[in-house]
Amino acid sequence: MTHDLSPEAAEAITAAVxxxxxxxLAFLEEVVRAPSLRGAEAGVQTIVLDALRKRDxxxxxxxxxxxxxxxxxxxxxxxxxxxxxxxxSGTKTPVTATGRSLILNAHVDVVPTADPDHWTHPPFAATxxxxxxxxxxxxxxxxxxxANIFAADAIDAAGFRLNAPLELQSVIDEEVTGNGTAxxxxxxxxxxAVLIPEPTDEAVIFANSGVIKFRISVHGVSAHPRxxxxxxxxxxxxxxxxxxLKKLQAEWNLEKTDHAxxxxxxxxxxxxxxxxxxxxxPSSIPFSCVLEGRIGFYPSDDPAxxxxxxxxxxxxxxxxxxxxxxxxxxxxxxxxCQAGYRLEAGSDAEKAxxxxxxDVNGADLKRSIMACxxxxxxxMNHSGIPALTYGPLTRNIHGIDECVNLxxxxxxxxxxxxxxxxxxxxxxx
Ligand SMILES: [Zn+2]
Numbered sequence: 001m002t003h004d005l006s007p008e009a010a011e012a013i014t015a016a017v018x019x020x021x022x023x024x025l026a027f028l029e030e031v032v033r034a035p036s037l038r039g040a041e042a043g044v045q046t047i048v049l050d051a052l053r054k055r056d057x058x059x060x061x062x063x064x065x066x067x068x069x070x071x072x073x074x075x076x077x078x079x080x081x082x083x084x085x086x087x088x089s090g091t092k093t094p095v096t097a098t099g100r101s102l103i104l105n106a107h108v109d110v111v112p113t114a115d116p117d118h119w120t121h122p123p124f125a126a127t128x129x130x131x132x133x134x135x136x137x138x139x140x141x142x143x144x145x146x147a148n149i150f151a152a153d154a155i156d157a158a159g160f161r162l163n164a165p166l167e168l169q170s171v172i173d174e175e176v177t178g179n180g181t182a183x184x185x186x187x188x189x190x191x192x193a194v195l196i197p198e199p200t201d202e203a204v205i206f207a208n209s210g211v212i213k214f215r216i217s218v219h220g221v222s223a224h225p226r227x228x229x230x231x232x233x234x235x236x237x238x239x240x241x242x243x244x245l246k247k248l249q250a251e252w253n254l255e256k257t258d259h260a261x262x263x264x265x266x267x268x269x270x271x272x273x274x275x276x277x278x279x280x281x282p283s284s285i286p287f288s289c290v291l292e293g294r295i296g297f298y299p300s301d302d303p304a305x306x307x308x309x310x311x312x313x314x315x316x317x318x319x320x321x322x323x324x325x326x327x328x329x330x331x332x333x334x335x336x337c338q339a340g341y342r343l344e345a346g347s348d349a350e351k352a353x354x355x356x357x358x359d360v361n362g363a364d365l366k367r368s369i370m371a372c373x374x375x376x377x378x379x380m381n382h383s384g385i386p387a388l389t390y391g392p393l394t395r396n397i398h399g400i401d402e403c404v405n406l407x408x409x410x411x412x413x414x415x416x417x418x419x420x421x422x423x424x425x426x427x428x429x
Contacts, residue, residue: 005422009160010359013421014414016154021410024150025133027051028409031142032126032135036108039080041172044108044142048088048170051149055156057090057168064173064183074182074382076213076336078173087180088170089189092152092162099164099425100192103385104152104416105181105375106145107174110137111398118400132395132403139394139404144197145170147391147409151417155426163425167191174375176213176335181375185383193349193423194379197391197412199404202361203368204353205389207261207342209268209296210303211373213335214310216241218327222280222287231285235278237327238289244317245271245295248310252297259298261369268371271295292334296371299340307333336373341380341387349386349423356418357390360411365390390415 034044045061052059064082069075113123113136121127123136133143148168155162167189171180198205218238223231249271262268271293278289297306311331318324343350345367354365376387393408395401 005418005426009158009421009426010418012158013154013160013417014360016157017150017414017417018410020150020153020157021413024146024413025406027149028133028138028143028146029126031108031145032133032138033124035124036110036137037112038109038173038176039082039085041085041108045086045088045170045172048108048145052088052090052168055153057092060089061086062089062183062187064179069179069183069186072182072186074178074185074378076177076179076182076338077333078177078179079334082173085172087172087183089184090168091165093165094161094163097164099162100423101165102420102423103167103169103189103191103194104148104420105169105171105194105196106141106148107171107180107375108142108145109172109175109180110140111175114400120401128406131406133406134401134403136402139199139392139402140397141198141391143404143409144199144391147197147413147416151413151420154417155421159429160421160426161429162420163427165191166420166424171375178336178338178373178375178378181378185378190383191385194376194385194387195353195416195419196374196376196387196389197416198374198389199394199397200368200370200389200391201393202357202408202412203366203390204350205343205370205374205376206345206367207299208340208370208374208377209372210299210301210306210338210340211294211296211336212303212307212310212333213292213294213337215290215292215332215334216314217330217332218289220285220287220289220327223285225283225285228285232323232326234286234289234327237323238276238278238291240317240321240324241314241329242273242291244313248313249295252295255298262298262371265369265371268298269296270371294335297340299342301339303337303339307337338373338377339381341377343380343386343388347386349388352422353388353390353415353419356415356422359418360414
C-alpha cells in the first residue's frame with residue numbers, strides 16, 4: 001500500500017483546513033463552554049452529535065453497560081453510574097472500499113478546574129488571547145476533537161471522498177478509567193489504524209506508562225485528645241501509608257534503566273496522591289482516612305503484577321508497624337488499571353503520519369514518550385490496531401490556566417487531514 005497523495009490534492013486539502021479554521025475555532029469555543037466533567041458529558045456530546053449529523057455521518061450513540069463490559073480486558077474499575085452519559089460515533093463508509101480504514105478518536109471528559117478564582121480567565125469561557133485559547137479541556141482534548149472533525153471536513157470540501165471507512169469517535173470517561181474507548185472496542189470498533197489527537201506538542205507518542213489507580217482506606221481508633229494513648233489517628237496512619245508508597249515509587253523508578261525512553265524521565269512511576277479525606281472533628285482523634293491516587297510502570301509490565309506488589313507493600317507495612325496492624329489499610333482499585341504500550345518505529349501508520357507532518361511543517365516528526373495512561377493503549381493492547389497519539393501544543397493541562405496554541409492546532413488539523421487522505425486514499429467526488 002502506498003502513501004501517495006498528489007501535491008495538488010494535498011494543497012487543496014490543506015487550503016480547505018485553513019479556510020475553515022475560524023469555524024473550527026467557533027466550534028472549539030462551543031465545546032469548551034459545555035463543561036463536561038466525568039459523568040456529565042451529555043451536553044457536549046449532544047453538540048458533537050448534532051455536528052456529525054449535519055455532516056451526513058451515520059451517527060450512533062451508546063452508553064457504557066458496566067455489567068457487560070466488566071469481563072472485557074479493556075475495562076477498568078468504574079466508580080460512577082453512566083446512566084446520564086454516552087459515547088458518540090459517526091461513520092462514513094464508501095460503497096466500494098479500497099483503502100485502509102481509520103478511527104479518529106477523542107475524549108470529551110475533562111478534569112476538575114480546582115478553584116476557578118485562580119484562573120486568569122474563567123475555565124469554561126473559552127477566552128482567546130493572541131495565539132492561545134484558555135479553558136478546561138481546551139487542550140485536553142477538545143482541540144483534538146475539533147481537529148478530527150474539521151480535518152475530515154476539509155477532505156470533503158476540497159472535492160474528495162475517502163476510499164475506506166472512517167469513524168469519528170467522541171468518547172467519555174478517559175480521565176479516570178478509559179471505559180469510553182473500552183466500550184467502543186467491546187462494541188466492535190475496528191480499523192486499520194487509530195489516531196488520537198491528545199496534547200502531544202506535535203510529536204507522536206511511541207510509548208506510554210501502564211497505570212493503576214487506587215483508593216486506600218485506613219481506620220484508626222477514635223478517642224478524646226485528653227487520652228491520646230487510647231486512640232490511633234487514621235490521618236497519621238495514612239502518612240505512613242504514603243511514605244511506604246513513596247518507597248515503592250523509588251523502587252519502580254530504579255527499573256527505568258531497563259526501559260528505553262523511560263530512562264530519560266526523572267520520575268516515570270510518578271506516584272500521585274490526588275485526594276485525601278480524613279477525620280471527623282478537630283478535637284477527636286480521627287477514625288477514618290481515605291486517600292486516592294495513581295502510580296505508573298512500564299509498557300511490558302502486567303498491571304496485575306503491579307497491583308499485587310502494591311498490595312504486598314501495604315501488607316508488609318501492616319506486619320512491620322503495630323499502628324498499621326490496627327489501621328488495616330484496605331485497597332480498592334478505582335479507575336484505570338491498564339498496561340502501557342510501545343509503538344515500534346517503522347509502522348505504515350506512523351510513516352503516513354510522518355509524511356503528512358513533513359508536508360505541513362517541513363521537518364521530521366518527533367517521537368516522544370508519555371508517562372501516563374492513554375486510550376491508544378486499549379487499541380494497541382486489546383485490538384492489535386496501530387494507534388497514533390499526536391496532537392497540538394498546550395500549556396497547563398490538568399492545571400490552572402490550561403490553554404491550547406491555535407497556530408499549532410491549525411498545523412495539527414492540516415496534518416490529520418493529509419494523514420487521513422493518505423491512509424484511507426481519496427477519489428474525486
Ligand atoms: Zn486527554
